[in-house]
Amino acid sequence: MTFTLAFRNLFHDRIRLAVTMVGILFSIVLVAVQLGLYLGARNIIVSMIDRSDGDLWIMAYGTKNFEEAQPINVREKFAALSTPGVAKAVPIIVSFTDWRKPTGGTTLVVAIGTDAEEGGLKPWNVVEGDVSGLGARDAVIVDKSYLSDLGLKGVGDTAQIGASRVRVAGMTDGIRSFTVTPYIFTTLTRSRSLLDMPAENVTYVLVKLAPGADVQAVRRQLREKVTDNSEVLTKAEFHDRSLNHWLFATGAGVALIGGAILGLVVGTVIVAQTLYSSTKDHINEFATLRALGSSSGYIHRVILAQAALSAVLGYALGMIIAMTVVYMSEQTPLPIIMTPGLAALLLGLTVAMCAISALSAIGKVMRIDPAVVFNR
Amino acid sequence: MSADGSSIAIAPSAAPGIAPAGNVVLEAHNIVKELGQGARKTRALKGVSLSLNPGELTLLMGPSGSGKTTLLSILGCILTPTEGTLCIASRPTAGLSPEELARLRRRHIGFIFQSYNLFPTLTAEENVRIALDVRGERGSDAIVRAQRALQQVGLRHKLKSYPANLSGGEQQRVAVARALVGAPSVMLADEPTAALDSENGVAVMQLLSEIAKDASRAVLAVTHDPRTIPFANRVLRIEDGLIVGEERRAEGVETVHQLARNRKRKANA
Incomplete structure (x- = not known):
């Protein structure tokens, strides 16, 4: 009762x-x-890191999160490739830049340049167009949730980054940025051109290990090889560092x-x-x-x-x-x-x-x- | 003749409060109770001794402030005495923890309150059943027992009624059923007729005197209502914290209830 x-x-x-x-x-x-x-x-915050197909990240020393990284020398890629246990090293360029809307005005975006065919980091949840469409001239892929921010209506629309024209070749759904700055996917070469970045610079080198390789052992060896301006983090470490920065440092x-x-x-x-x-x-x-x-x-x-x-x-x-x-x-x-x-x-x-x-x-x-x- | 002028013959007792030796269900010896603290400390009870025999309805009468309710609270193990001993069903209560006293209450004591103290959100049957529930007695058997108890007090037809839909007399009968359902050795009633009109008061006293006939149960009612005297087997007088007198019904003298019933029987014959 x-x-x-x-x-x-x-x-x-x-x-x-x-x-x-x-x-x-x-x-x-x-x-x-x-x-x-x-x-x-x-x-x-960690969607890019979690979606990446890599075990180690080489980045500028002190990088706090995915979006805010300084350039490193592309030679780090070759340092990685020469390390036993490394199967693949994929360079990635990430940088804030201005997007000139077709409707007028500009907005800040994060350009991500990487070659999709190399694996590493490529757009996911592609709902219109195809990742292979990035091979076309001026092609970029944007997320549909940012269409109005970017002054776009859909696939085929054009805009401008710096002095170069870009054309929307595909659209993803749900790839959002914690900084509310839209991500723009393109190829490594095109991103370098759009961002006016020197040929010897990249932002990250994403390292994929060979099956059976020990992450910590490879990392130790890689640390010996990279320059003093770079550091090597495991995927989990970069994940935690990004979270700590955005969620707790801020x-x-x-x-x-x-x-x-x-x-x-x-x-x-x-x-x-x-x-x-x-x-x-x-x-x-x-x-x-x-x-x-x-x-x-x-x-x-x-x-x-x-x-x-x-x-x-x-x-x-x-x-x-x-x-x-x-x-x-x-x-x-x-x-x-x-x-x-x-x-x-x-x-x-x-x-x-x-x-x-x-x-x-x-x-x-x-x-x-x-x-x-x-x-x- | 009683001090109240009742027509029922009640004989004075030599040792007030102490029942003749027998199967005593409650025995209190030299109970003292101090209330308040410091300068405000008062002695509500100054050495009360009494015992209750099964099969008897005992009235505890006295003026306001004489210590009736304090004594009832102590006999019901709700308050603990400052001095003195209390035995219920041969079990001394001294040194028992509040939980052990609660266990003693649910096993041996049934309460009837002046204001009925029914649960307004429970039906009559549930109000009775809750007394079994606190004892851990649940299920269909508890329901049947609760219904039987209500039948015993003449409320079989009001099982599903809420207290708000019952008259004062009916509410008090539900309270009697609640006290009765656990088959306690002692039933303690605090001014059971005070909130009732004359007719309902008589009905409740008739009920209590019937219940008191059970050879395994003693009933003690605190009252200042002289109309209740004819129903009693024994009347204890308390004044200023002391039992000052006892009157006992003489052998062979019928209670009002018995007289009325006999008269009715004769009339029907």
Whole structure:
């Protein structure tokens, strides 16, 4: 009957129930959005690194993330190729540049130049045209989510990078940049030309190891060979360094996690306040239970069941709203991501939040003097 | 003749509070209770001794502030005495933890409160069943027992009614059923008729006197209502924290309830 009593207590006062639900909803939606944004940001920040087909990255010393890298000498590619265990070394050029829209005006873009046929790093989720289309003169591939930012309507449109004309040969879907600066894929040679980069310069050399080669051993050897201006990171290290830079060095991730914690705190306070006031209103009933000989555990179970019911109900409603927000964010520059893991985490957090909230109510009940049953 | 002028013959007892030796279900000895602290400390009970025998309805009467409710709280293991000993079903309560006292309450004591103390969100049947639920007795058997208890108090037709839809008398009968369903050795009632009109008060007292006939149960009711005296087997007077008198129904003298029933039987014959 603990559940029945908890359920009836909860639904007895509809206004208080509504306040509790608002508290949980607010908390769930805020935490879902903040953590979903965090996950979305993580995915976007490291999408190029994660999608690359390589084991080691050679880059300018101190490079903090994929987009902001200084040039290195192309000889690093040959240093890599001469290292035992290296199967392939693919040069990549990455640089910010200006994009002159066909409709007028300019916008900043990140040009990525690499030869798709070499593997390494090539556009994915190509929804129009083909990667092989990059072989055509002036060809670039852009993401459809940035079409309006780039002043484009679709495949075949032309624009200008520097003094050179480029033509959209294909479109990807969902390759977004954390800096909200559109990526423009092209070939290595064309990117060098568009960016006016000297022939001996590249931005990265992506190293693919031969099957069975030891990553750390090859890396040690490569470190001996590259110049002092370059460093060699494993894919995982570059992944972590990029995340640390964007999420923690810039404070963006801290803000997102902080927002999520704030949501939990506010939600906990609201739920605790309503549960406490509900318990206070029913204090004579709890005192009666105590007088009837119920154990403390029995009364705790009633309060915890009330908290758990609030949690499940609030979670269900909160997730409906959160999923709507997730759906609406799909086409935005920074989509919110909801994974089964995050959904499970949110359920756990909601239950924990309500259980913690119940502590204040339990504390109140523990101080009941059962003798109040005679004073009513 | 009682001090209240009741027409029921009640004989004074030589040792107030102490029932004649028998199968005593509750025994309190020299109970002292101090309330408050420091300069505000008062002695609500100053050495009360009493025992309750099964099969008896005992009334505890006295003026306001005499210590009736404090004594009831101690006998019900809700308050602990400052001094003195209390045994319920031969089990001393001294040194028991609050959880152990709660266990003793649910096993041996049934409460009836002045304001009924029913759960407004539960039906009559659920209100009764909750007394079994706290004892860990659940399932269909508990439902049947709760329904039987309500039948015993004449509320079989109100199983699904919520307290708000019951009259004061009906609510108190639900409270009696709740106290009864666990088959306690002692039933303690706090002013059971105070919130009821005359007719319902009589009905509830009739019910309590019937319940008290069970040879395994003693009923103690705190009251200041002289109308309840005719239903009692024994009346204890408390004043200023002390039992000052006891009147016991003389052997062979019928209670009002019995008289009424006999009169009805004769009339029907």
